[in-house]
Amino acid sequence: MSAAPLRIGLAGANAERGWAKDAHLGAINALPDLVVHAVSARTQDIADGAMAMFGAAKAYDDSLELTRDPDVDIVAVTVKVPEHRAIVLAAIAAGKHVYCEWPLGRDLAEAKEMADAARKAGVHVAIGLQGANSWAVRHAAQLVKDGVIGRPLSLRVVSPTGGWGAVSPPNYAYLQDKANGATLSTIAGGHTLAAIEAIIGSFTEVSARASILRDEMTLMGSNEVVKRTCADHLLTFGKHESGCISSLEVVGGVVDVPFQFELRGTNGTLSINGGHPGGYQVGPLTVTTTPESAAQLPATVSNVVQPSINVAEVWARFAKDIRSGSRTVPDFDRAVRLTRLLDAIDESSERGQVIAL
Known part of the structure; x- marks a missing residue:
């Protein structure tokens, strides 16, 4: 029997606009090894709308709560850059694998803090440099x-x-x-x-x-x-x-x-x-x-x-890394x-x- 799909929690989902809708959704839907399980947004109404469009099972108005969902395997961080640090660190602390959009942080200090946390936790992480991974x-x-x-x-x-x-x-x-x-x-x-x-x-x-x-x-x-x-x-x-x-x-x-x-x-x-x-x-x-x-x-x-074409390449290789223990994505x-x-x-x-x- 094949393994169940890896369950993604999308932080920053919106049914009206945004990179999660425009690029990630098409990429994830093209890959049978992945499924959107939960979404989060800044209000419950926006999260509920995204849940319906993305086909998710759960919707949160708090991205930190999403990171603690026991049924989420991977947290995808697609919010604005100043909000990356808190969500990424919370997801790593919860033992989740993390796909974060580029840039990772507002500055070098934030980027180093998140990289150090991921390395110590031993989780798989991917940075959204989809062009270099195309x-x-x-x-x-x-x-x-x-x-x-x-x-x-x-x-x-x-x-x-x-x-x-x-x-x-x-x-x-x-x-x-x-x-x-x-x-x-x-x-x-x-x-x-x-x-x-x-x-x-x-x-x-x-x-x-x-x-x-x-x-x-x-x-x-x-x-x-x-x-x-x-x-x-x-x-x-x-x-x-x-x-x-x-x-x-x-x-x-x-x-x-x-x-x-x-x-x-x-x-x-x-x-x-x-x-x-x-x-x-x-x-x-x-x-x-x-x-x-x-x-x-x-x-x-x-x-x-497009615009899912190169993001799908990252997601496919990231899922394979998680399954096999390899580390090939940026x-x-x-x-x-x-x-x-x-x-x-x-x-x-x-x-x-x-x-x-």
Whole structure:
């Protein structure tokens, strides 16, 4: 007899909007080894509506209570970044496995605290870096490892996102405040930096310029203006442990420019292309090489559409890790390393210096 599906408690579920509805629900429904058992939201009415839509058995108006539900195997944290710490720590204390959206915390101290707690508890944890875990990025990394394009020499990346433009939905107003930890640099930048490191190796040094090109934005449906304290444009230049050099431009408020990843090696080139306005990590990606490679890395999950496509890859591998005891998905320690890189980028921009890592 096959094992019963792993039961998920979704913290931050909403029947009207949100990443849990838009991405996680489709991903989980595509995987027979997973089921949404419980949901939580900031009010009981919202939680009840999500329970009906998500097909859950229970609904909570308190995410901390959800973490203590004895029938929940995995807590998925999809709330705003400032709320991550309390829910993640409560879930770990309750012995639950945890899938937390990226960024893990508002700063390095929070990320380290959660990573340390997970390590000590021995639970399985996954950080929502679905772009770096996508079929395309893992396939590209394998092609580079196999020497298809020779030794990597230089990489150029352009990573656009429709966020951090002149206007924004009201529920994204908090993304404009750097203190909340959910910014263009950490979200669009962090997701892209994770893919870069997955393919050509860790940064050994970085220089950067983080700029605020529009210091105000308007909330859609109103004339309310919000002050922006985080960058809406990011440039980084790096050197990697592989010897490869890289440049990255993260552009906010842009929906008419595709994601471009162009890697040049001693024997050829590799490209990754995408076009989702929410950022490269949200939609499908294509990988091409010159010379062409016959090697193929199969996707873990089929018949999943955007924006669930890459999230489904994380969930499938995470469930397998929990069942088998393996640890293949990006975890909280990976989140800590990426947070340190982002801190180095901030330091470089503020000081105008190259920062060694």
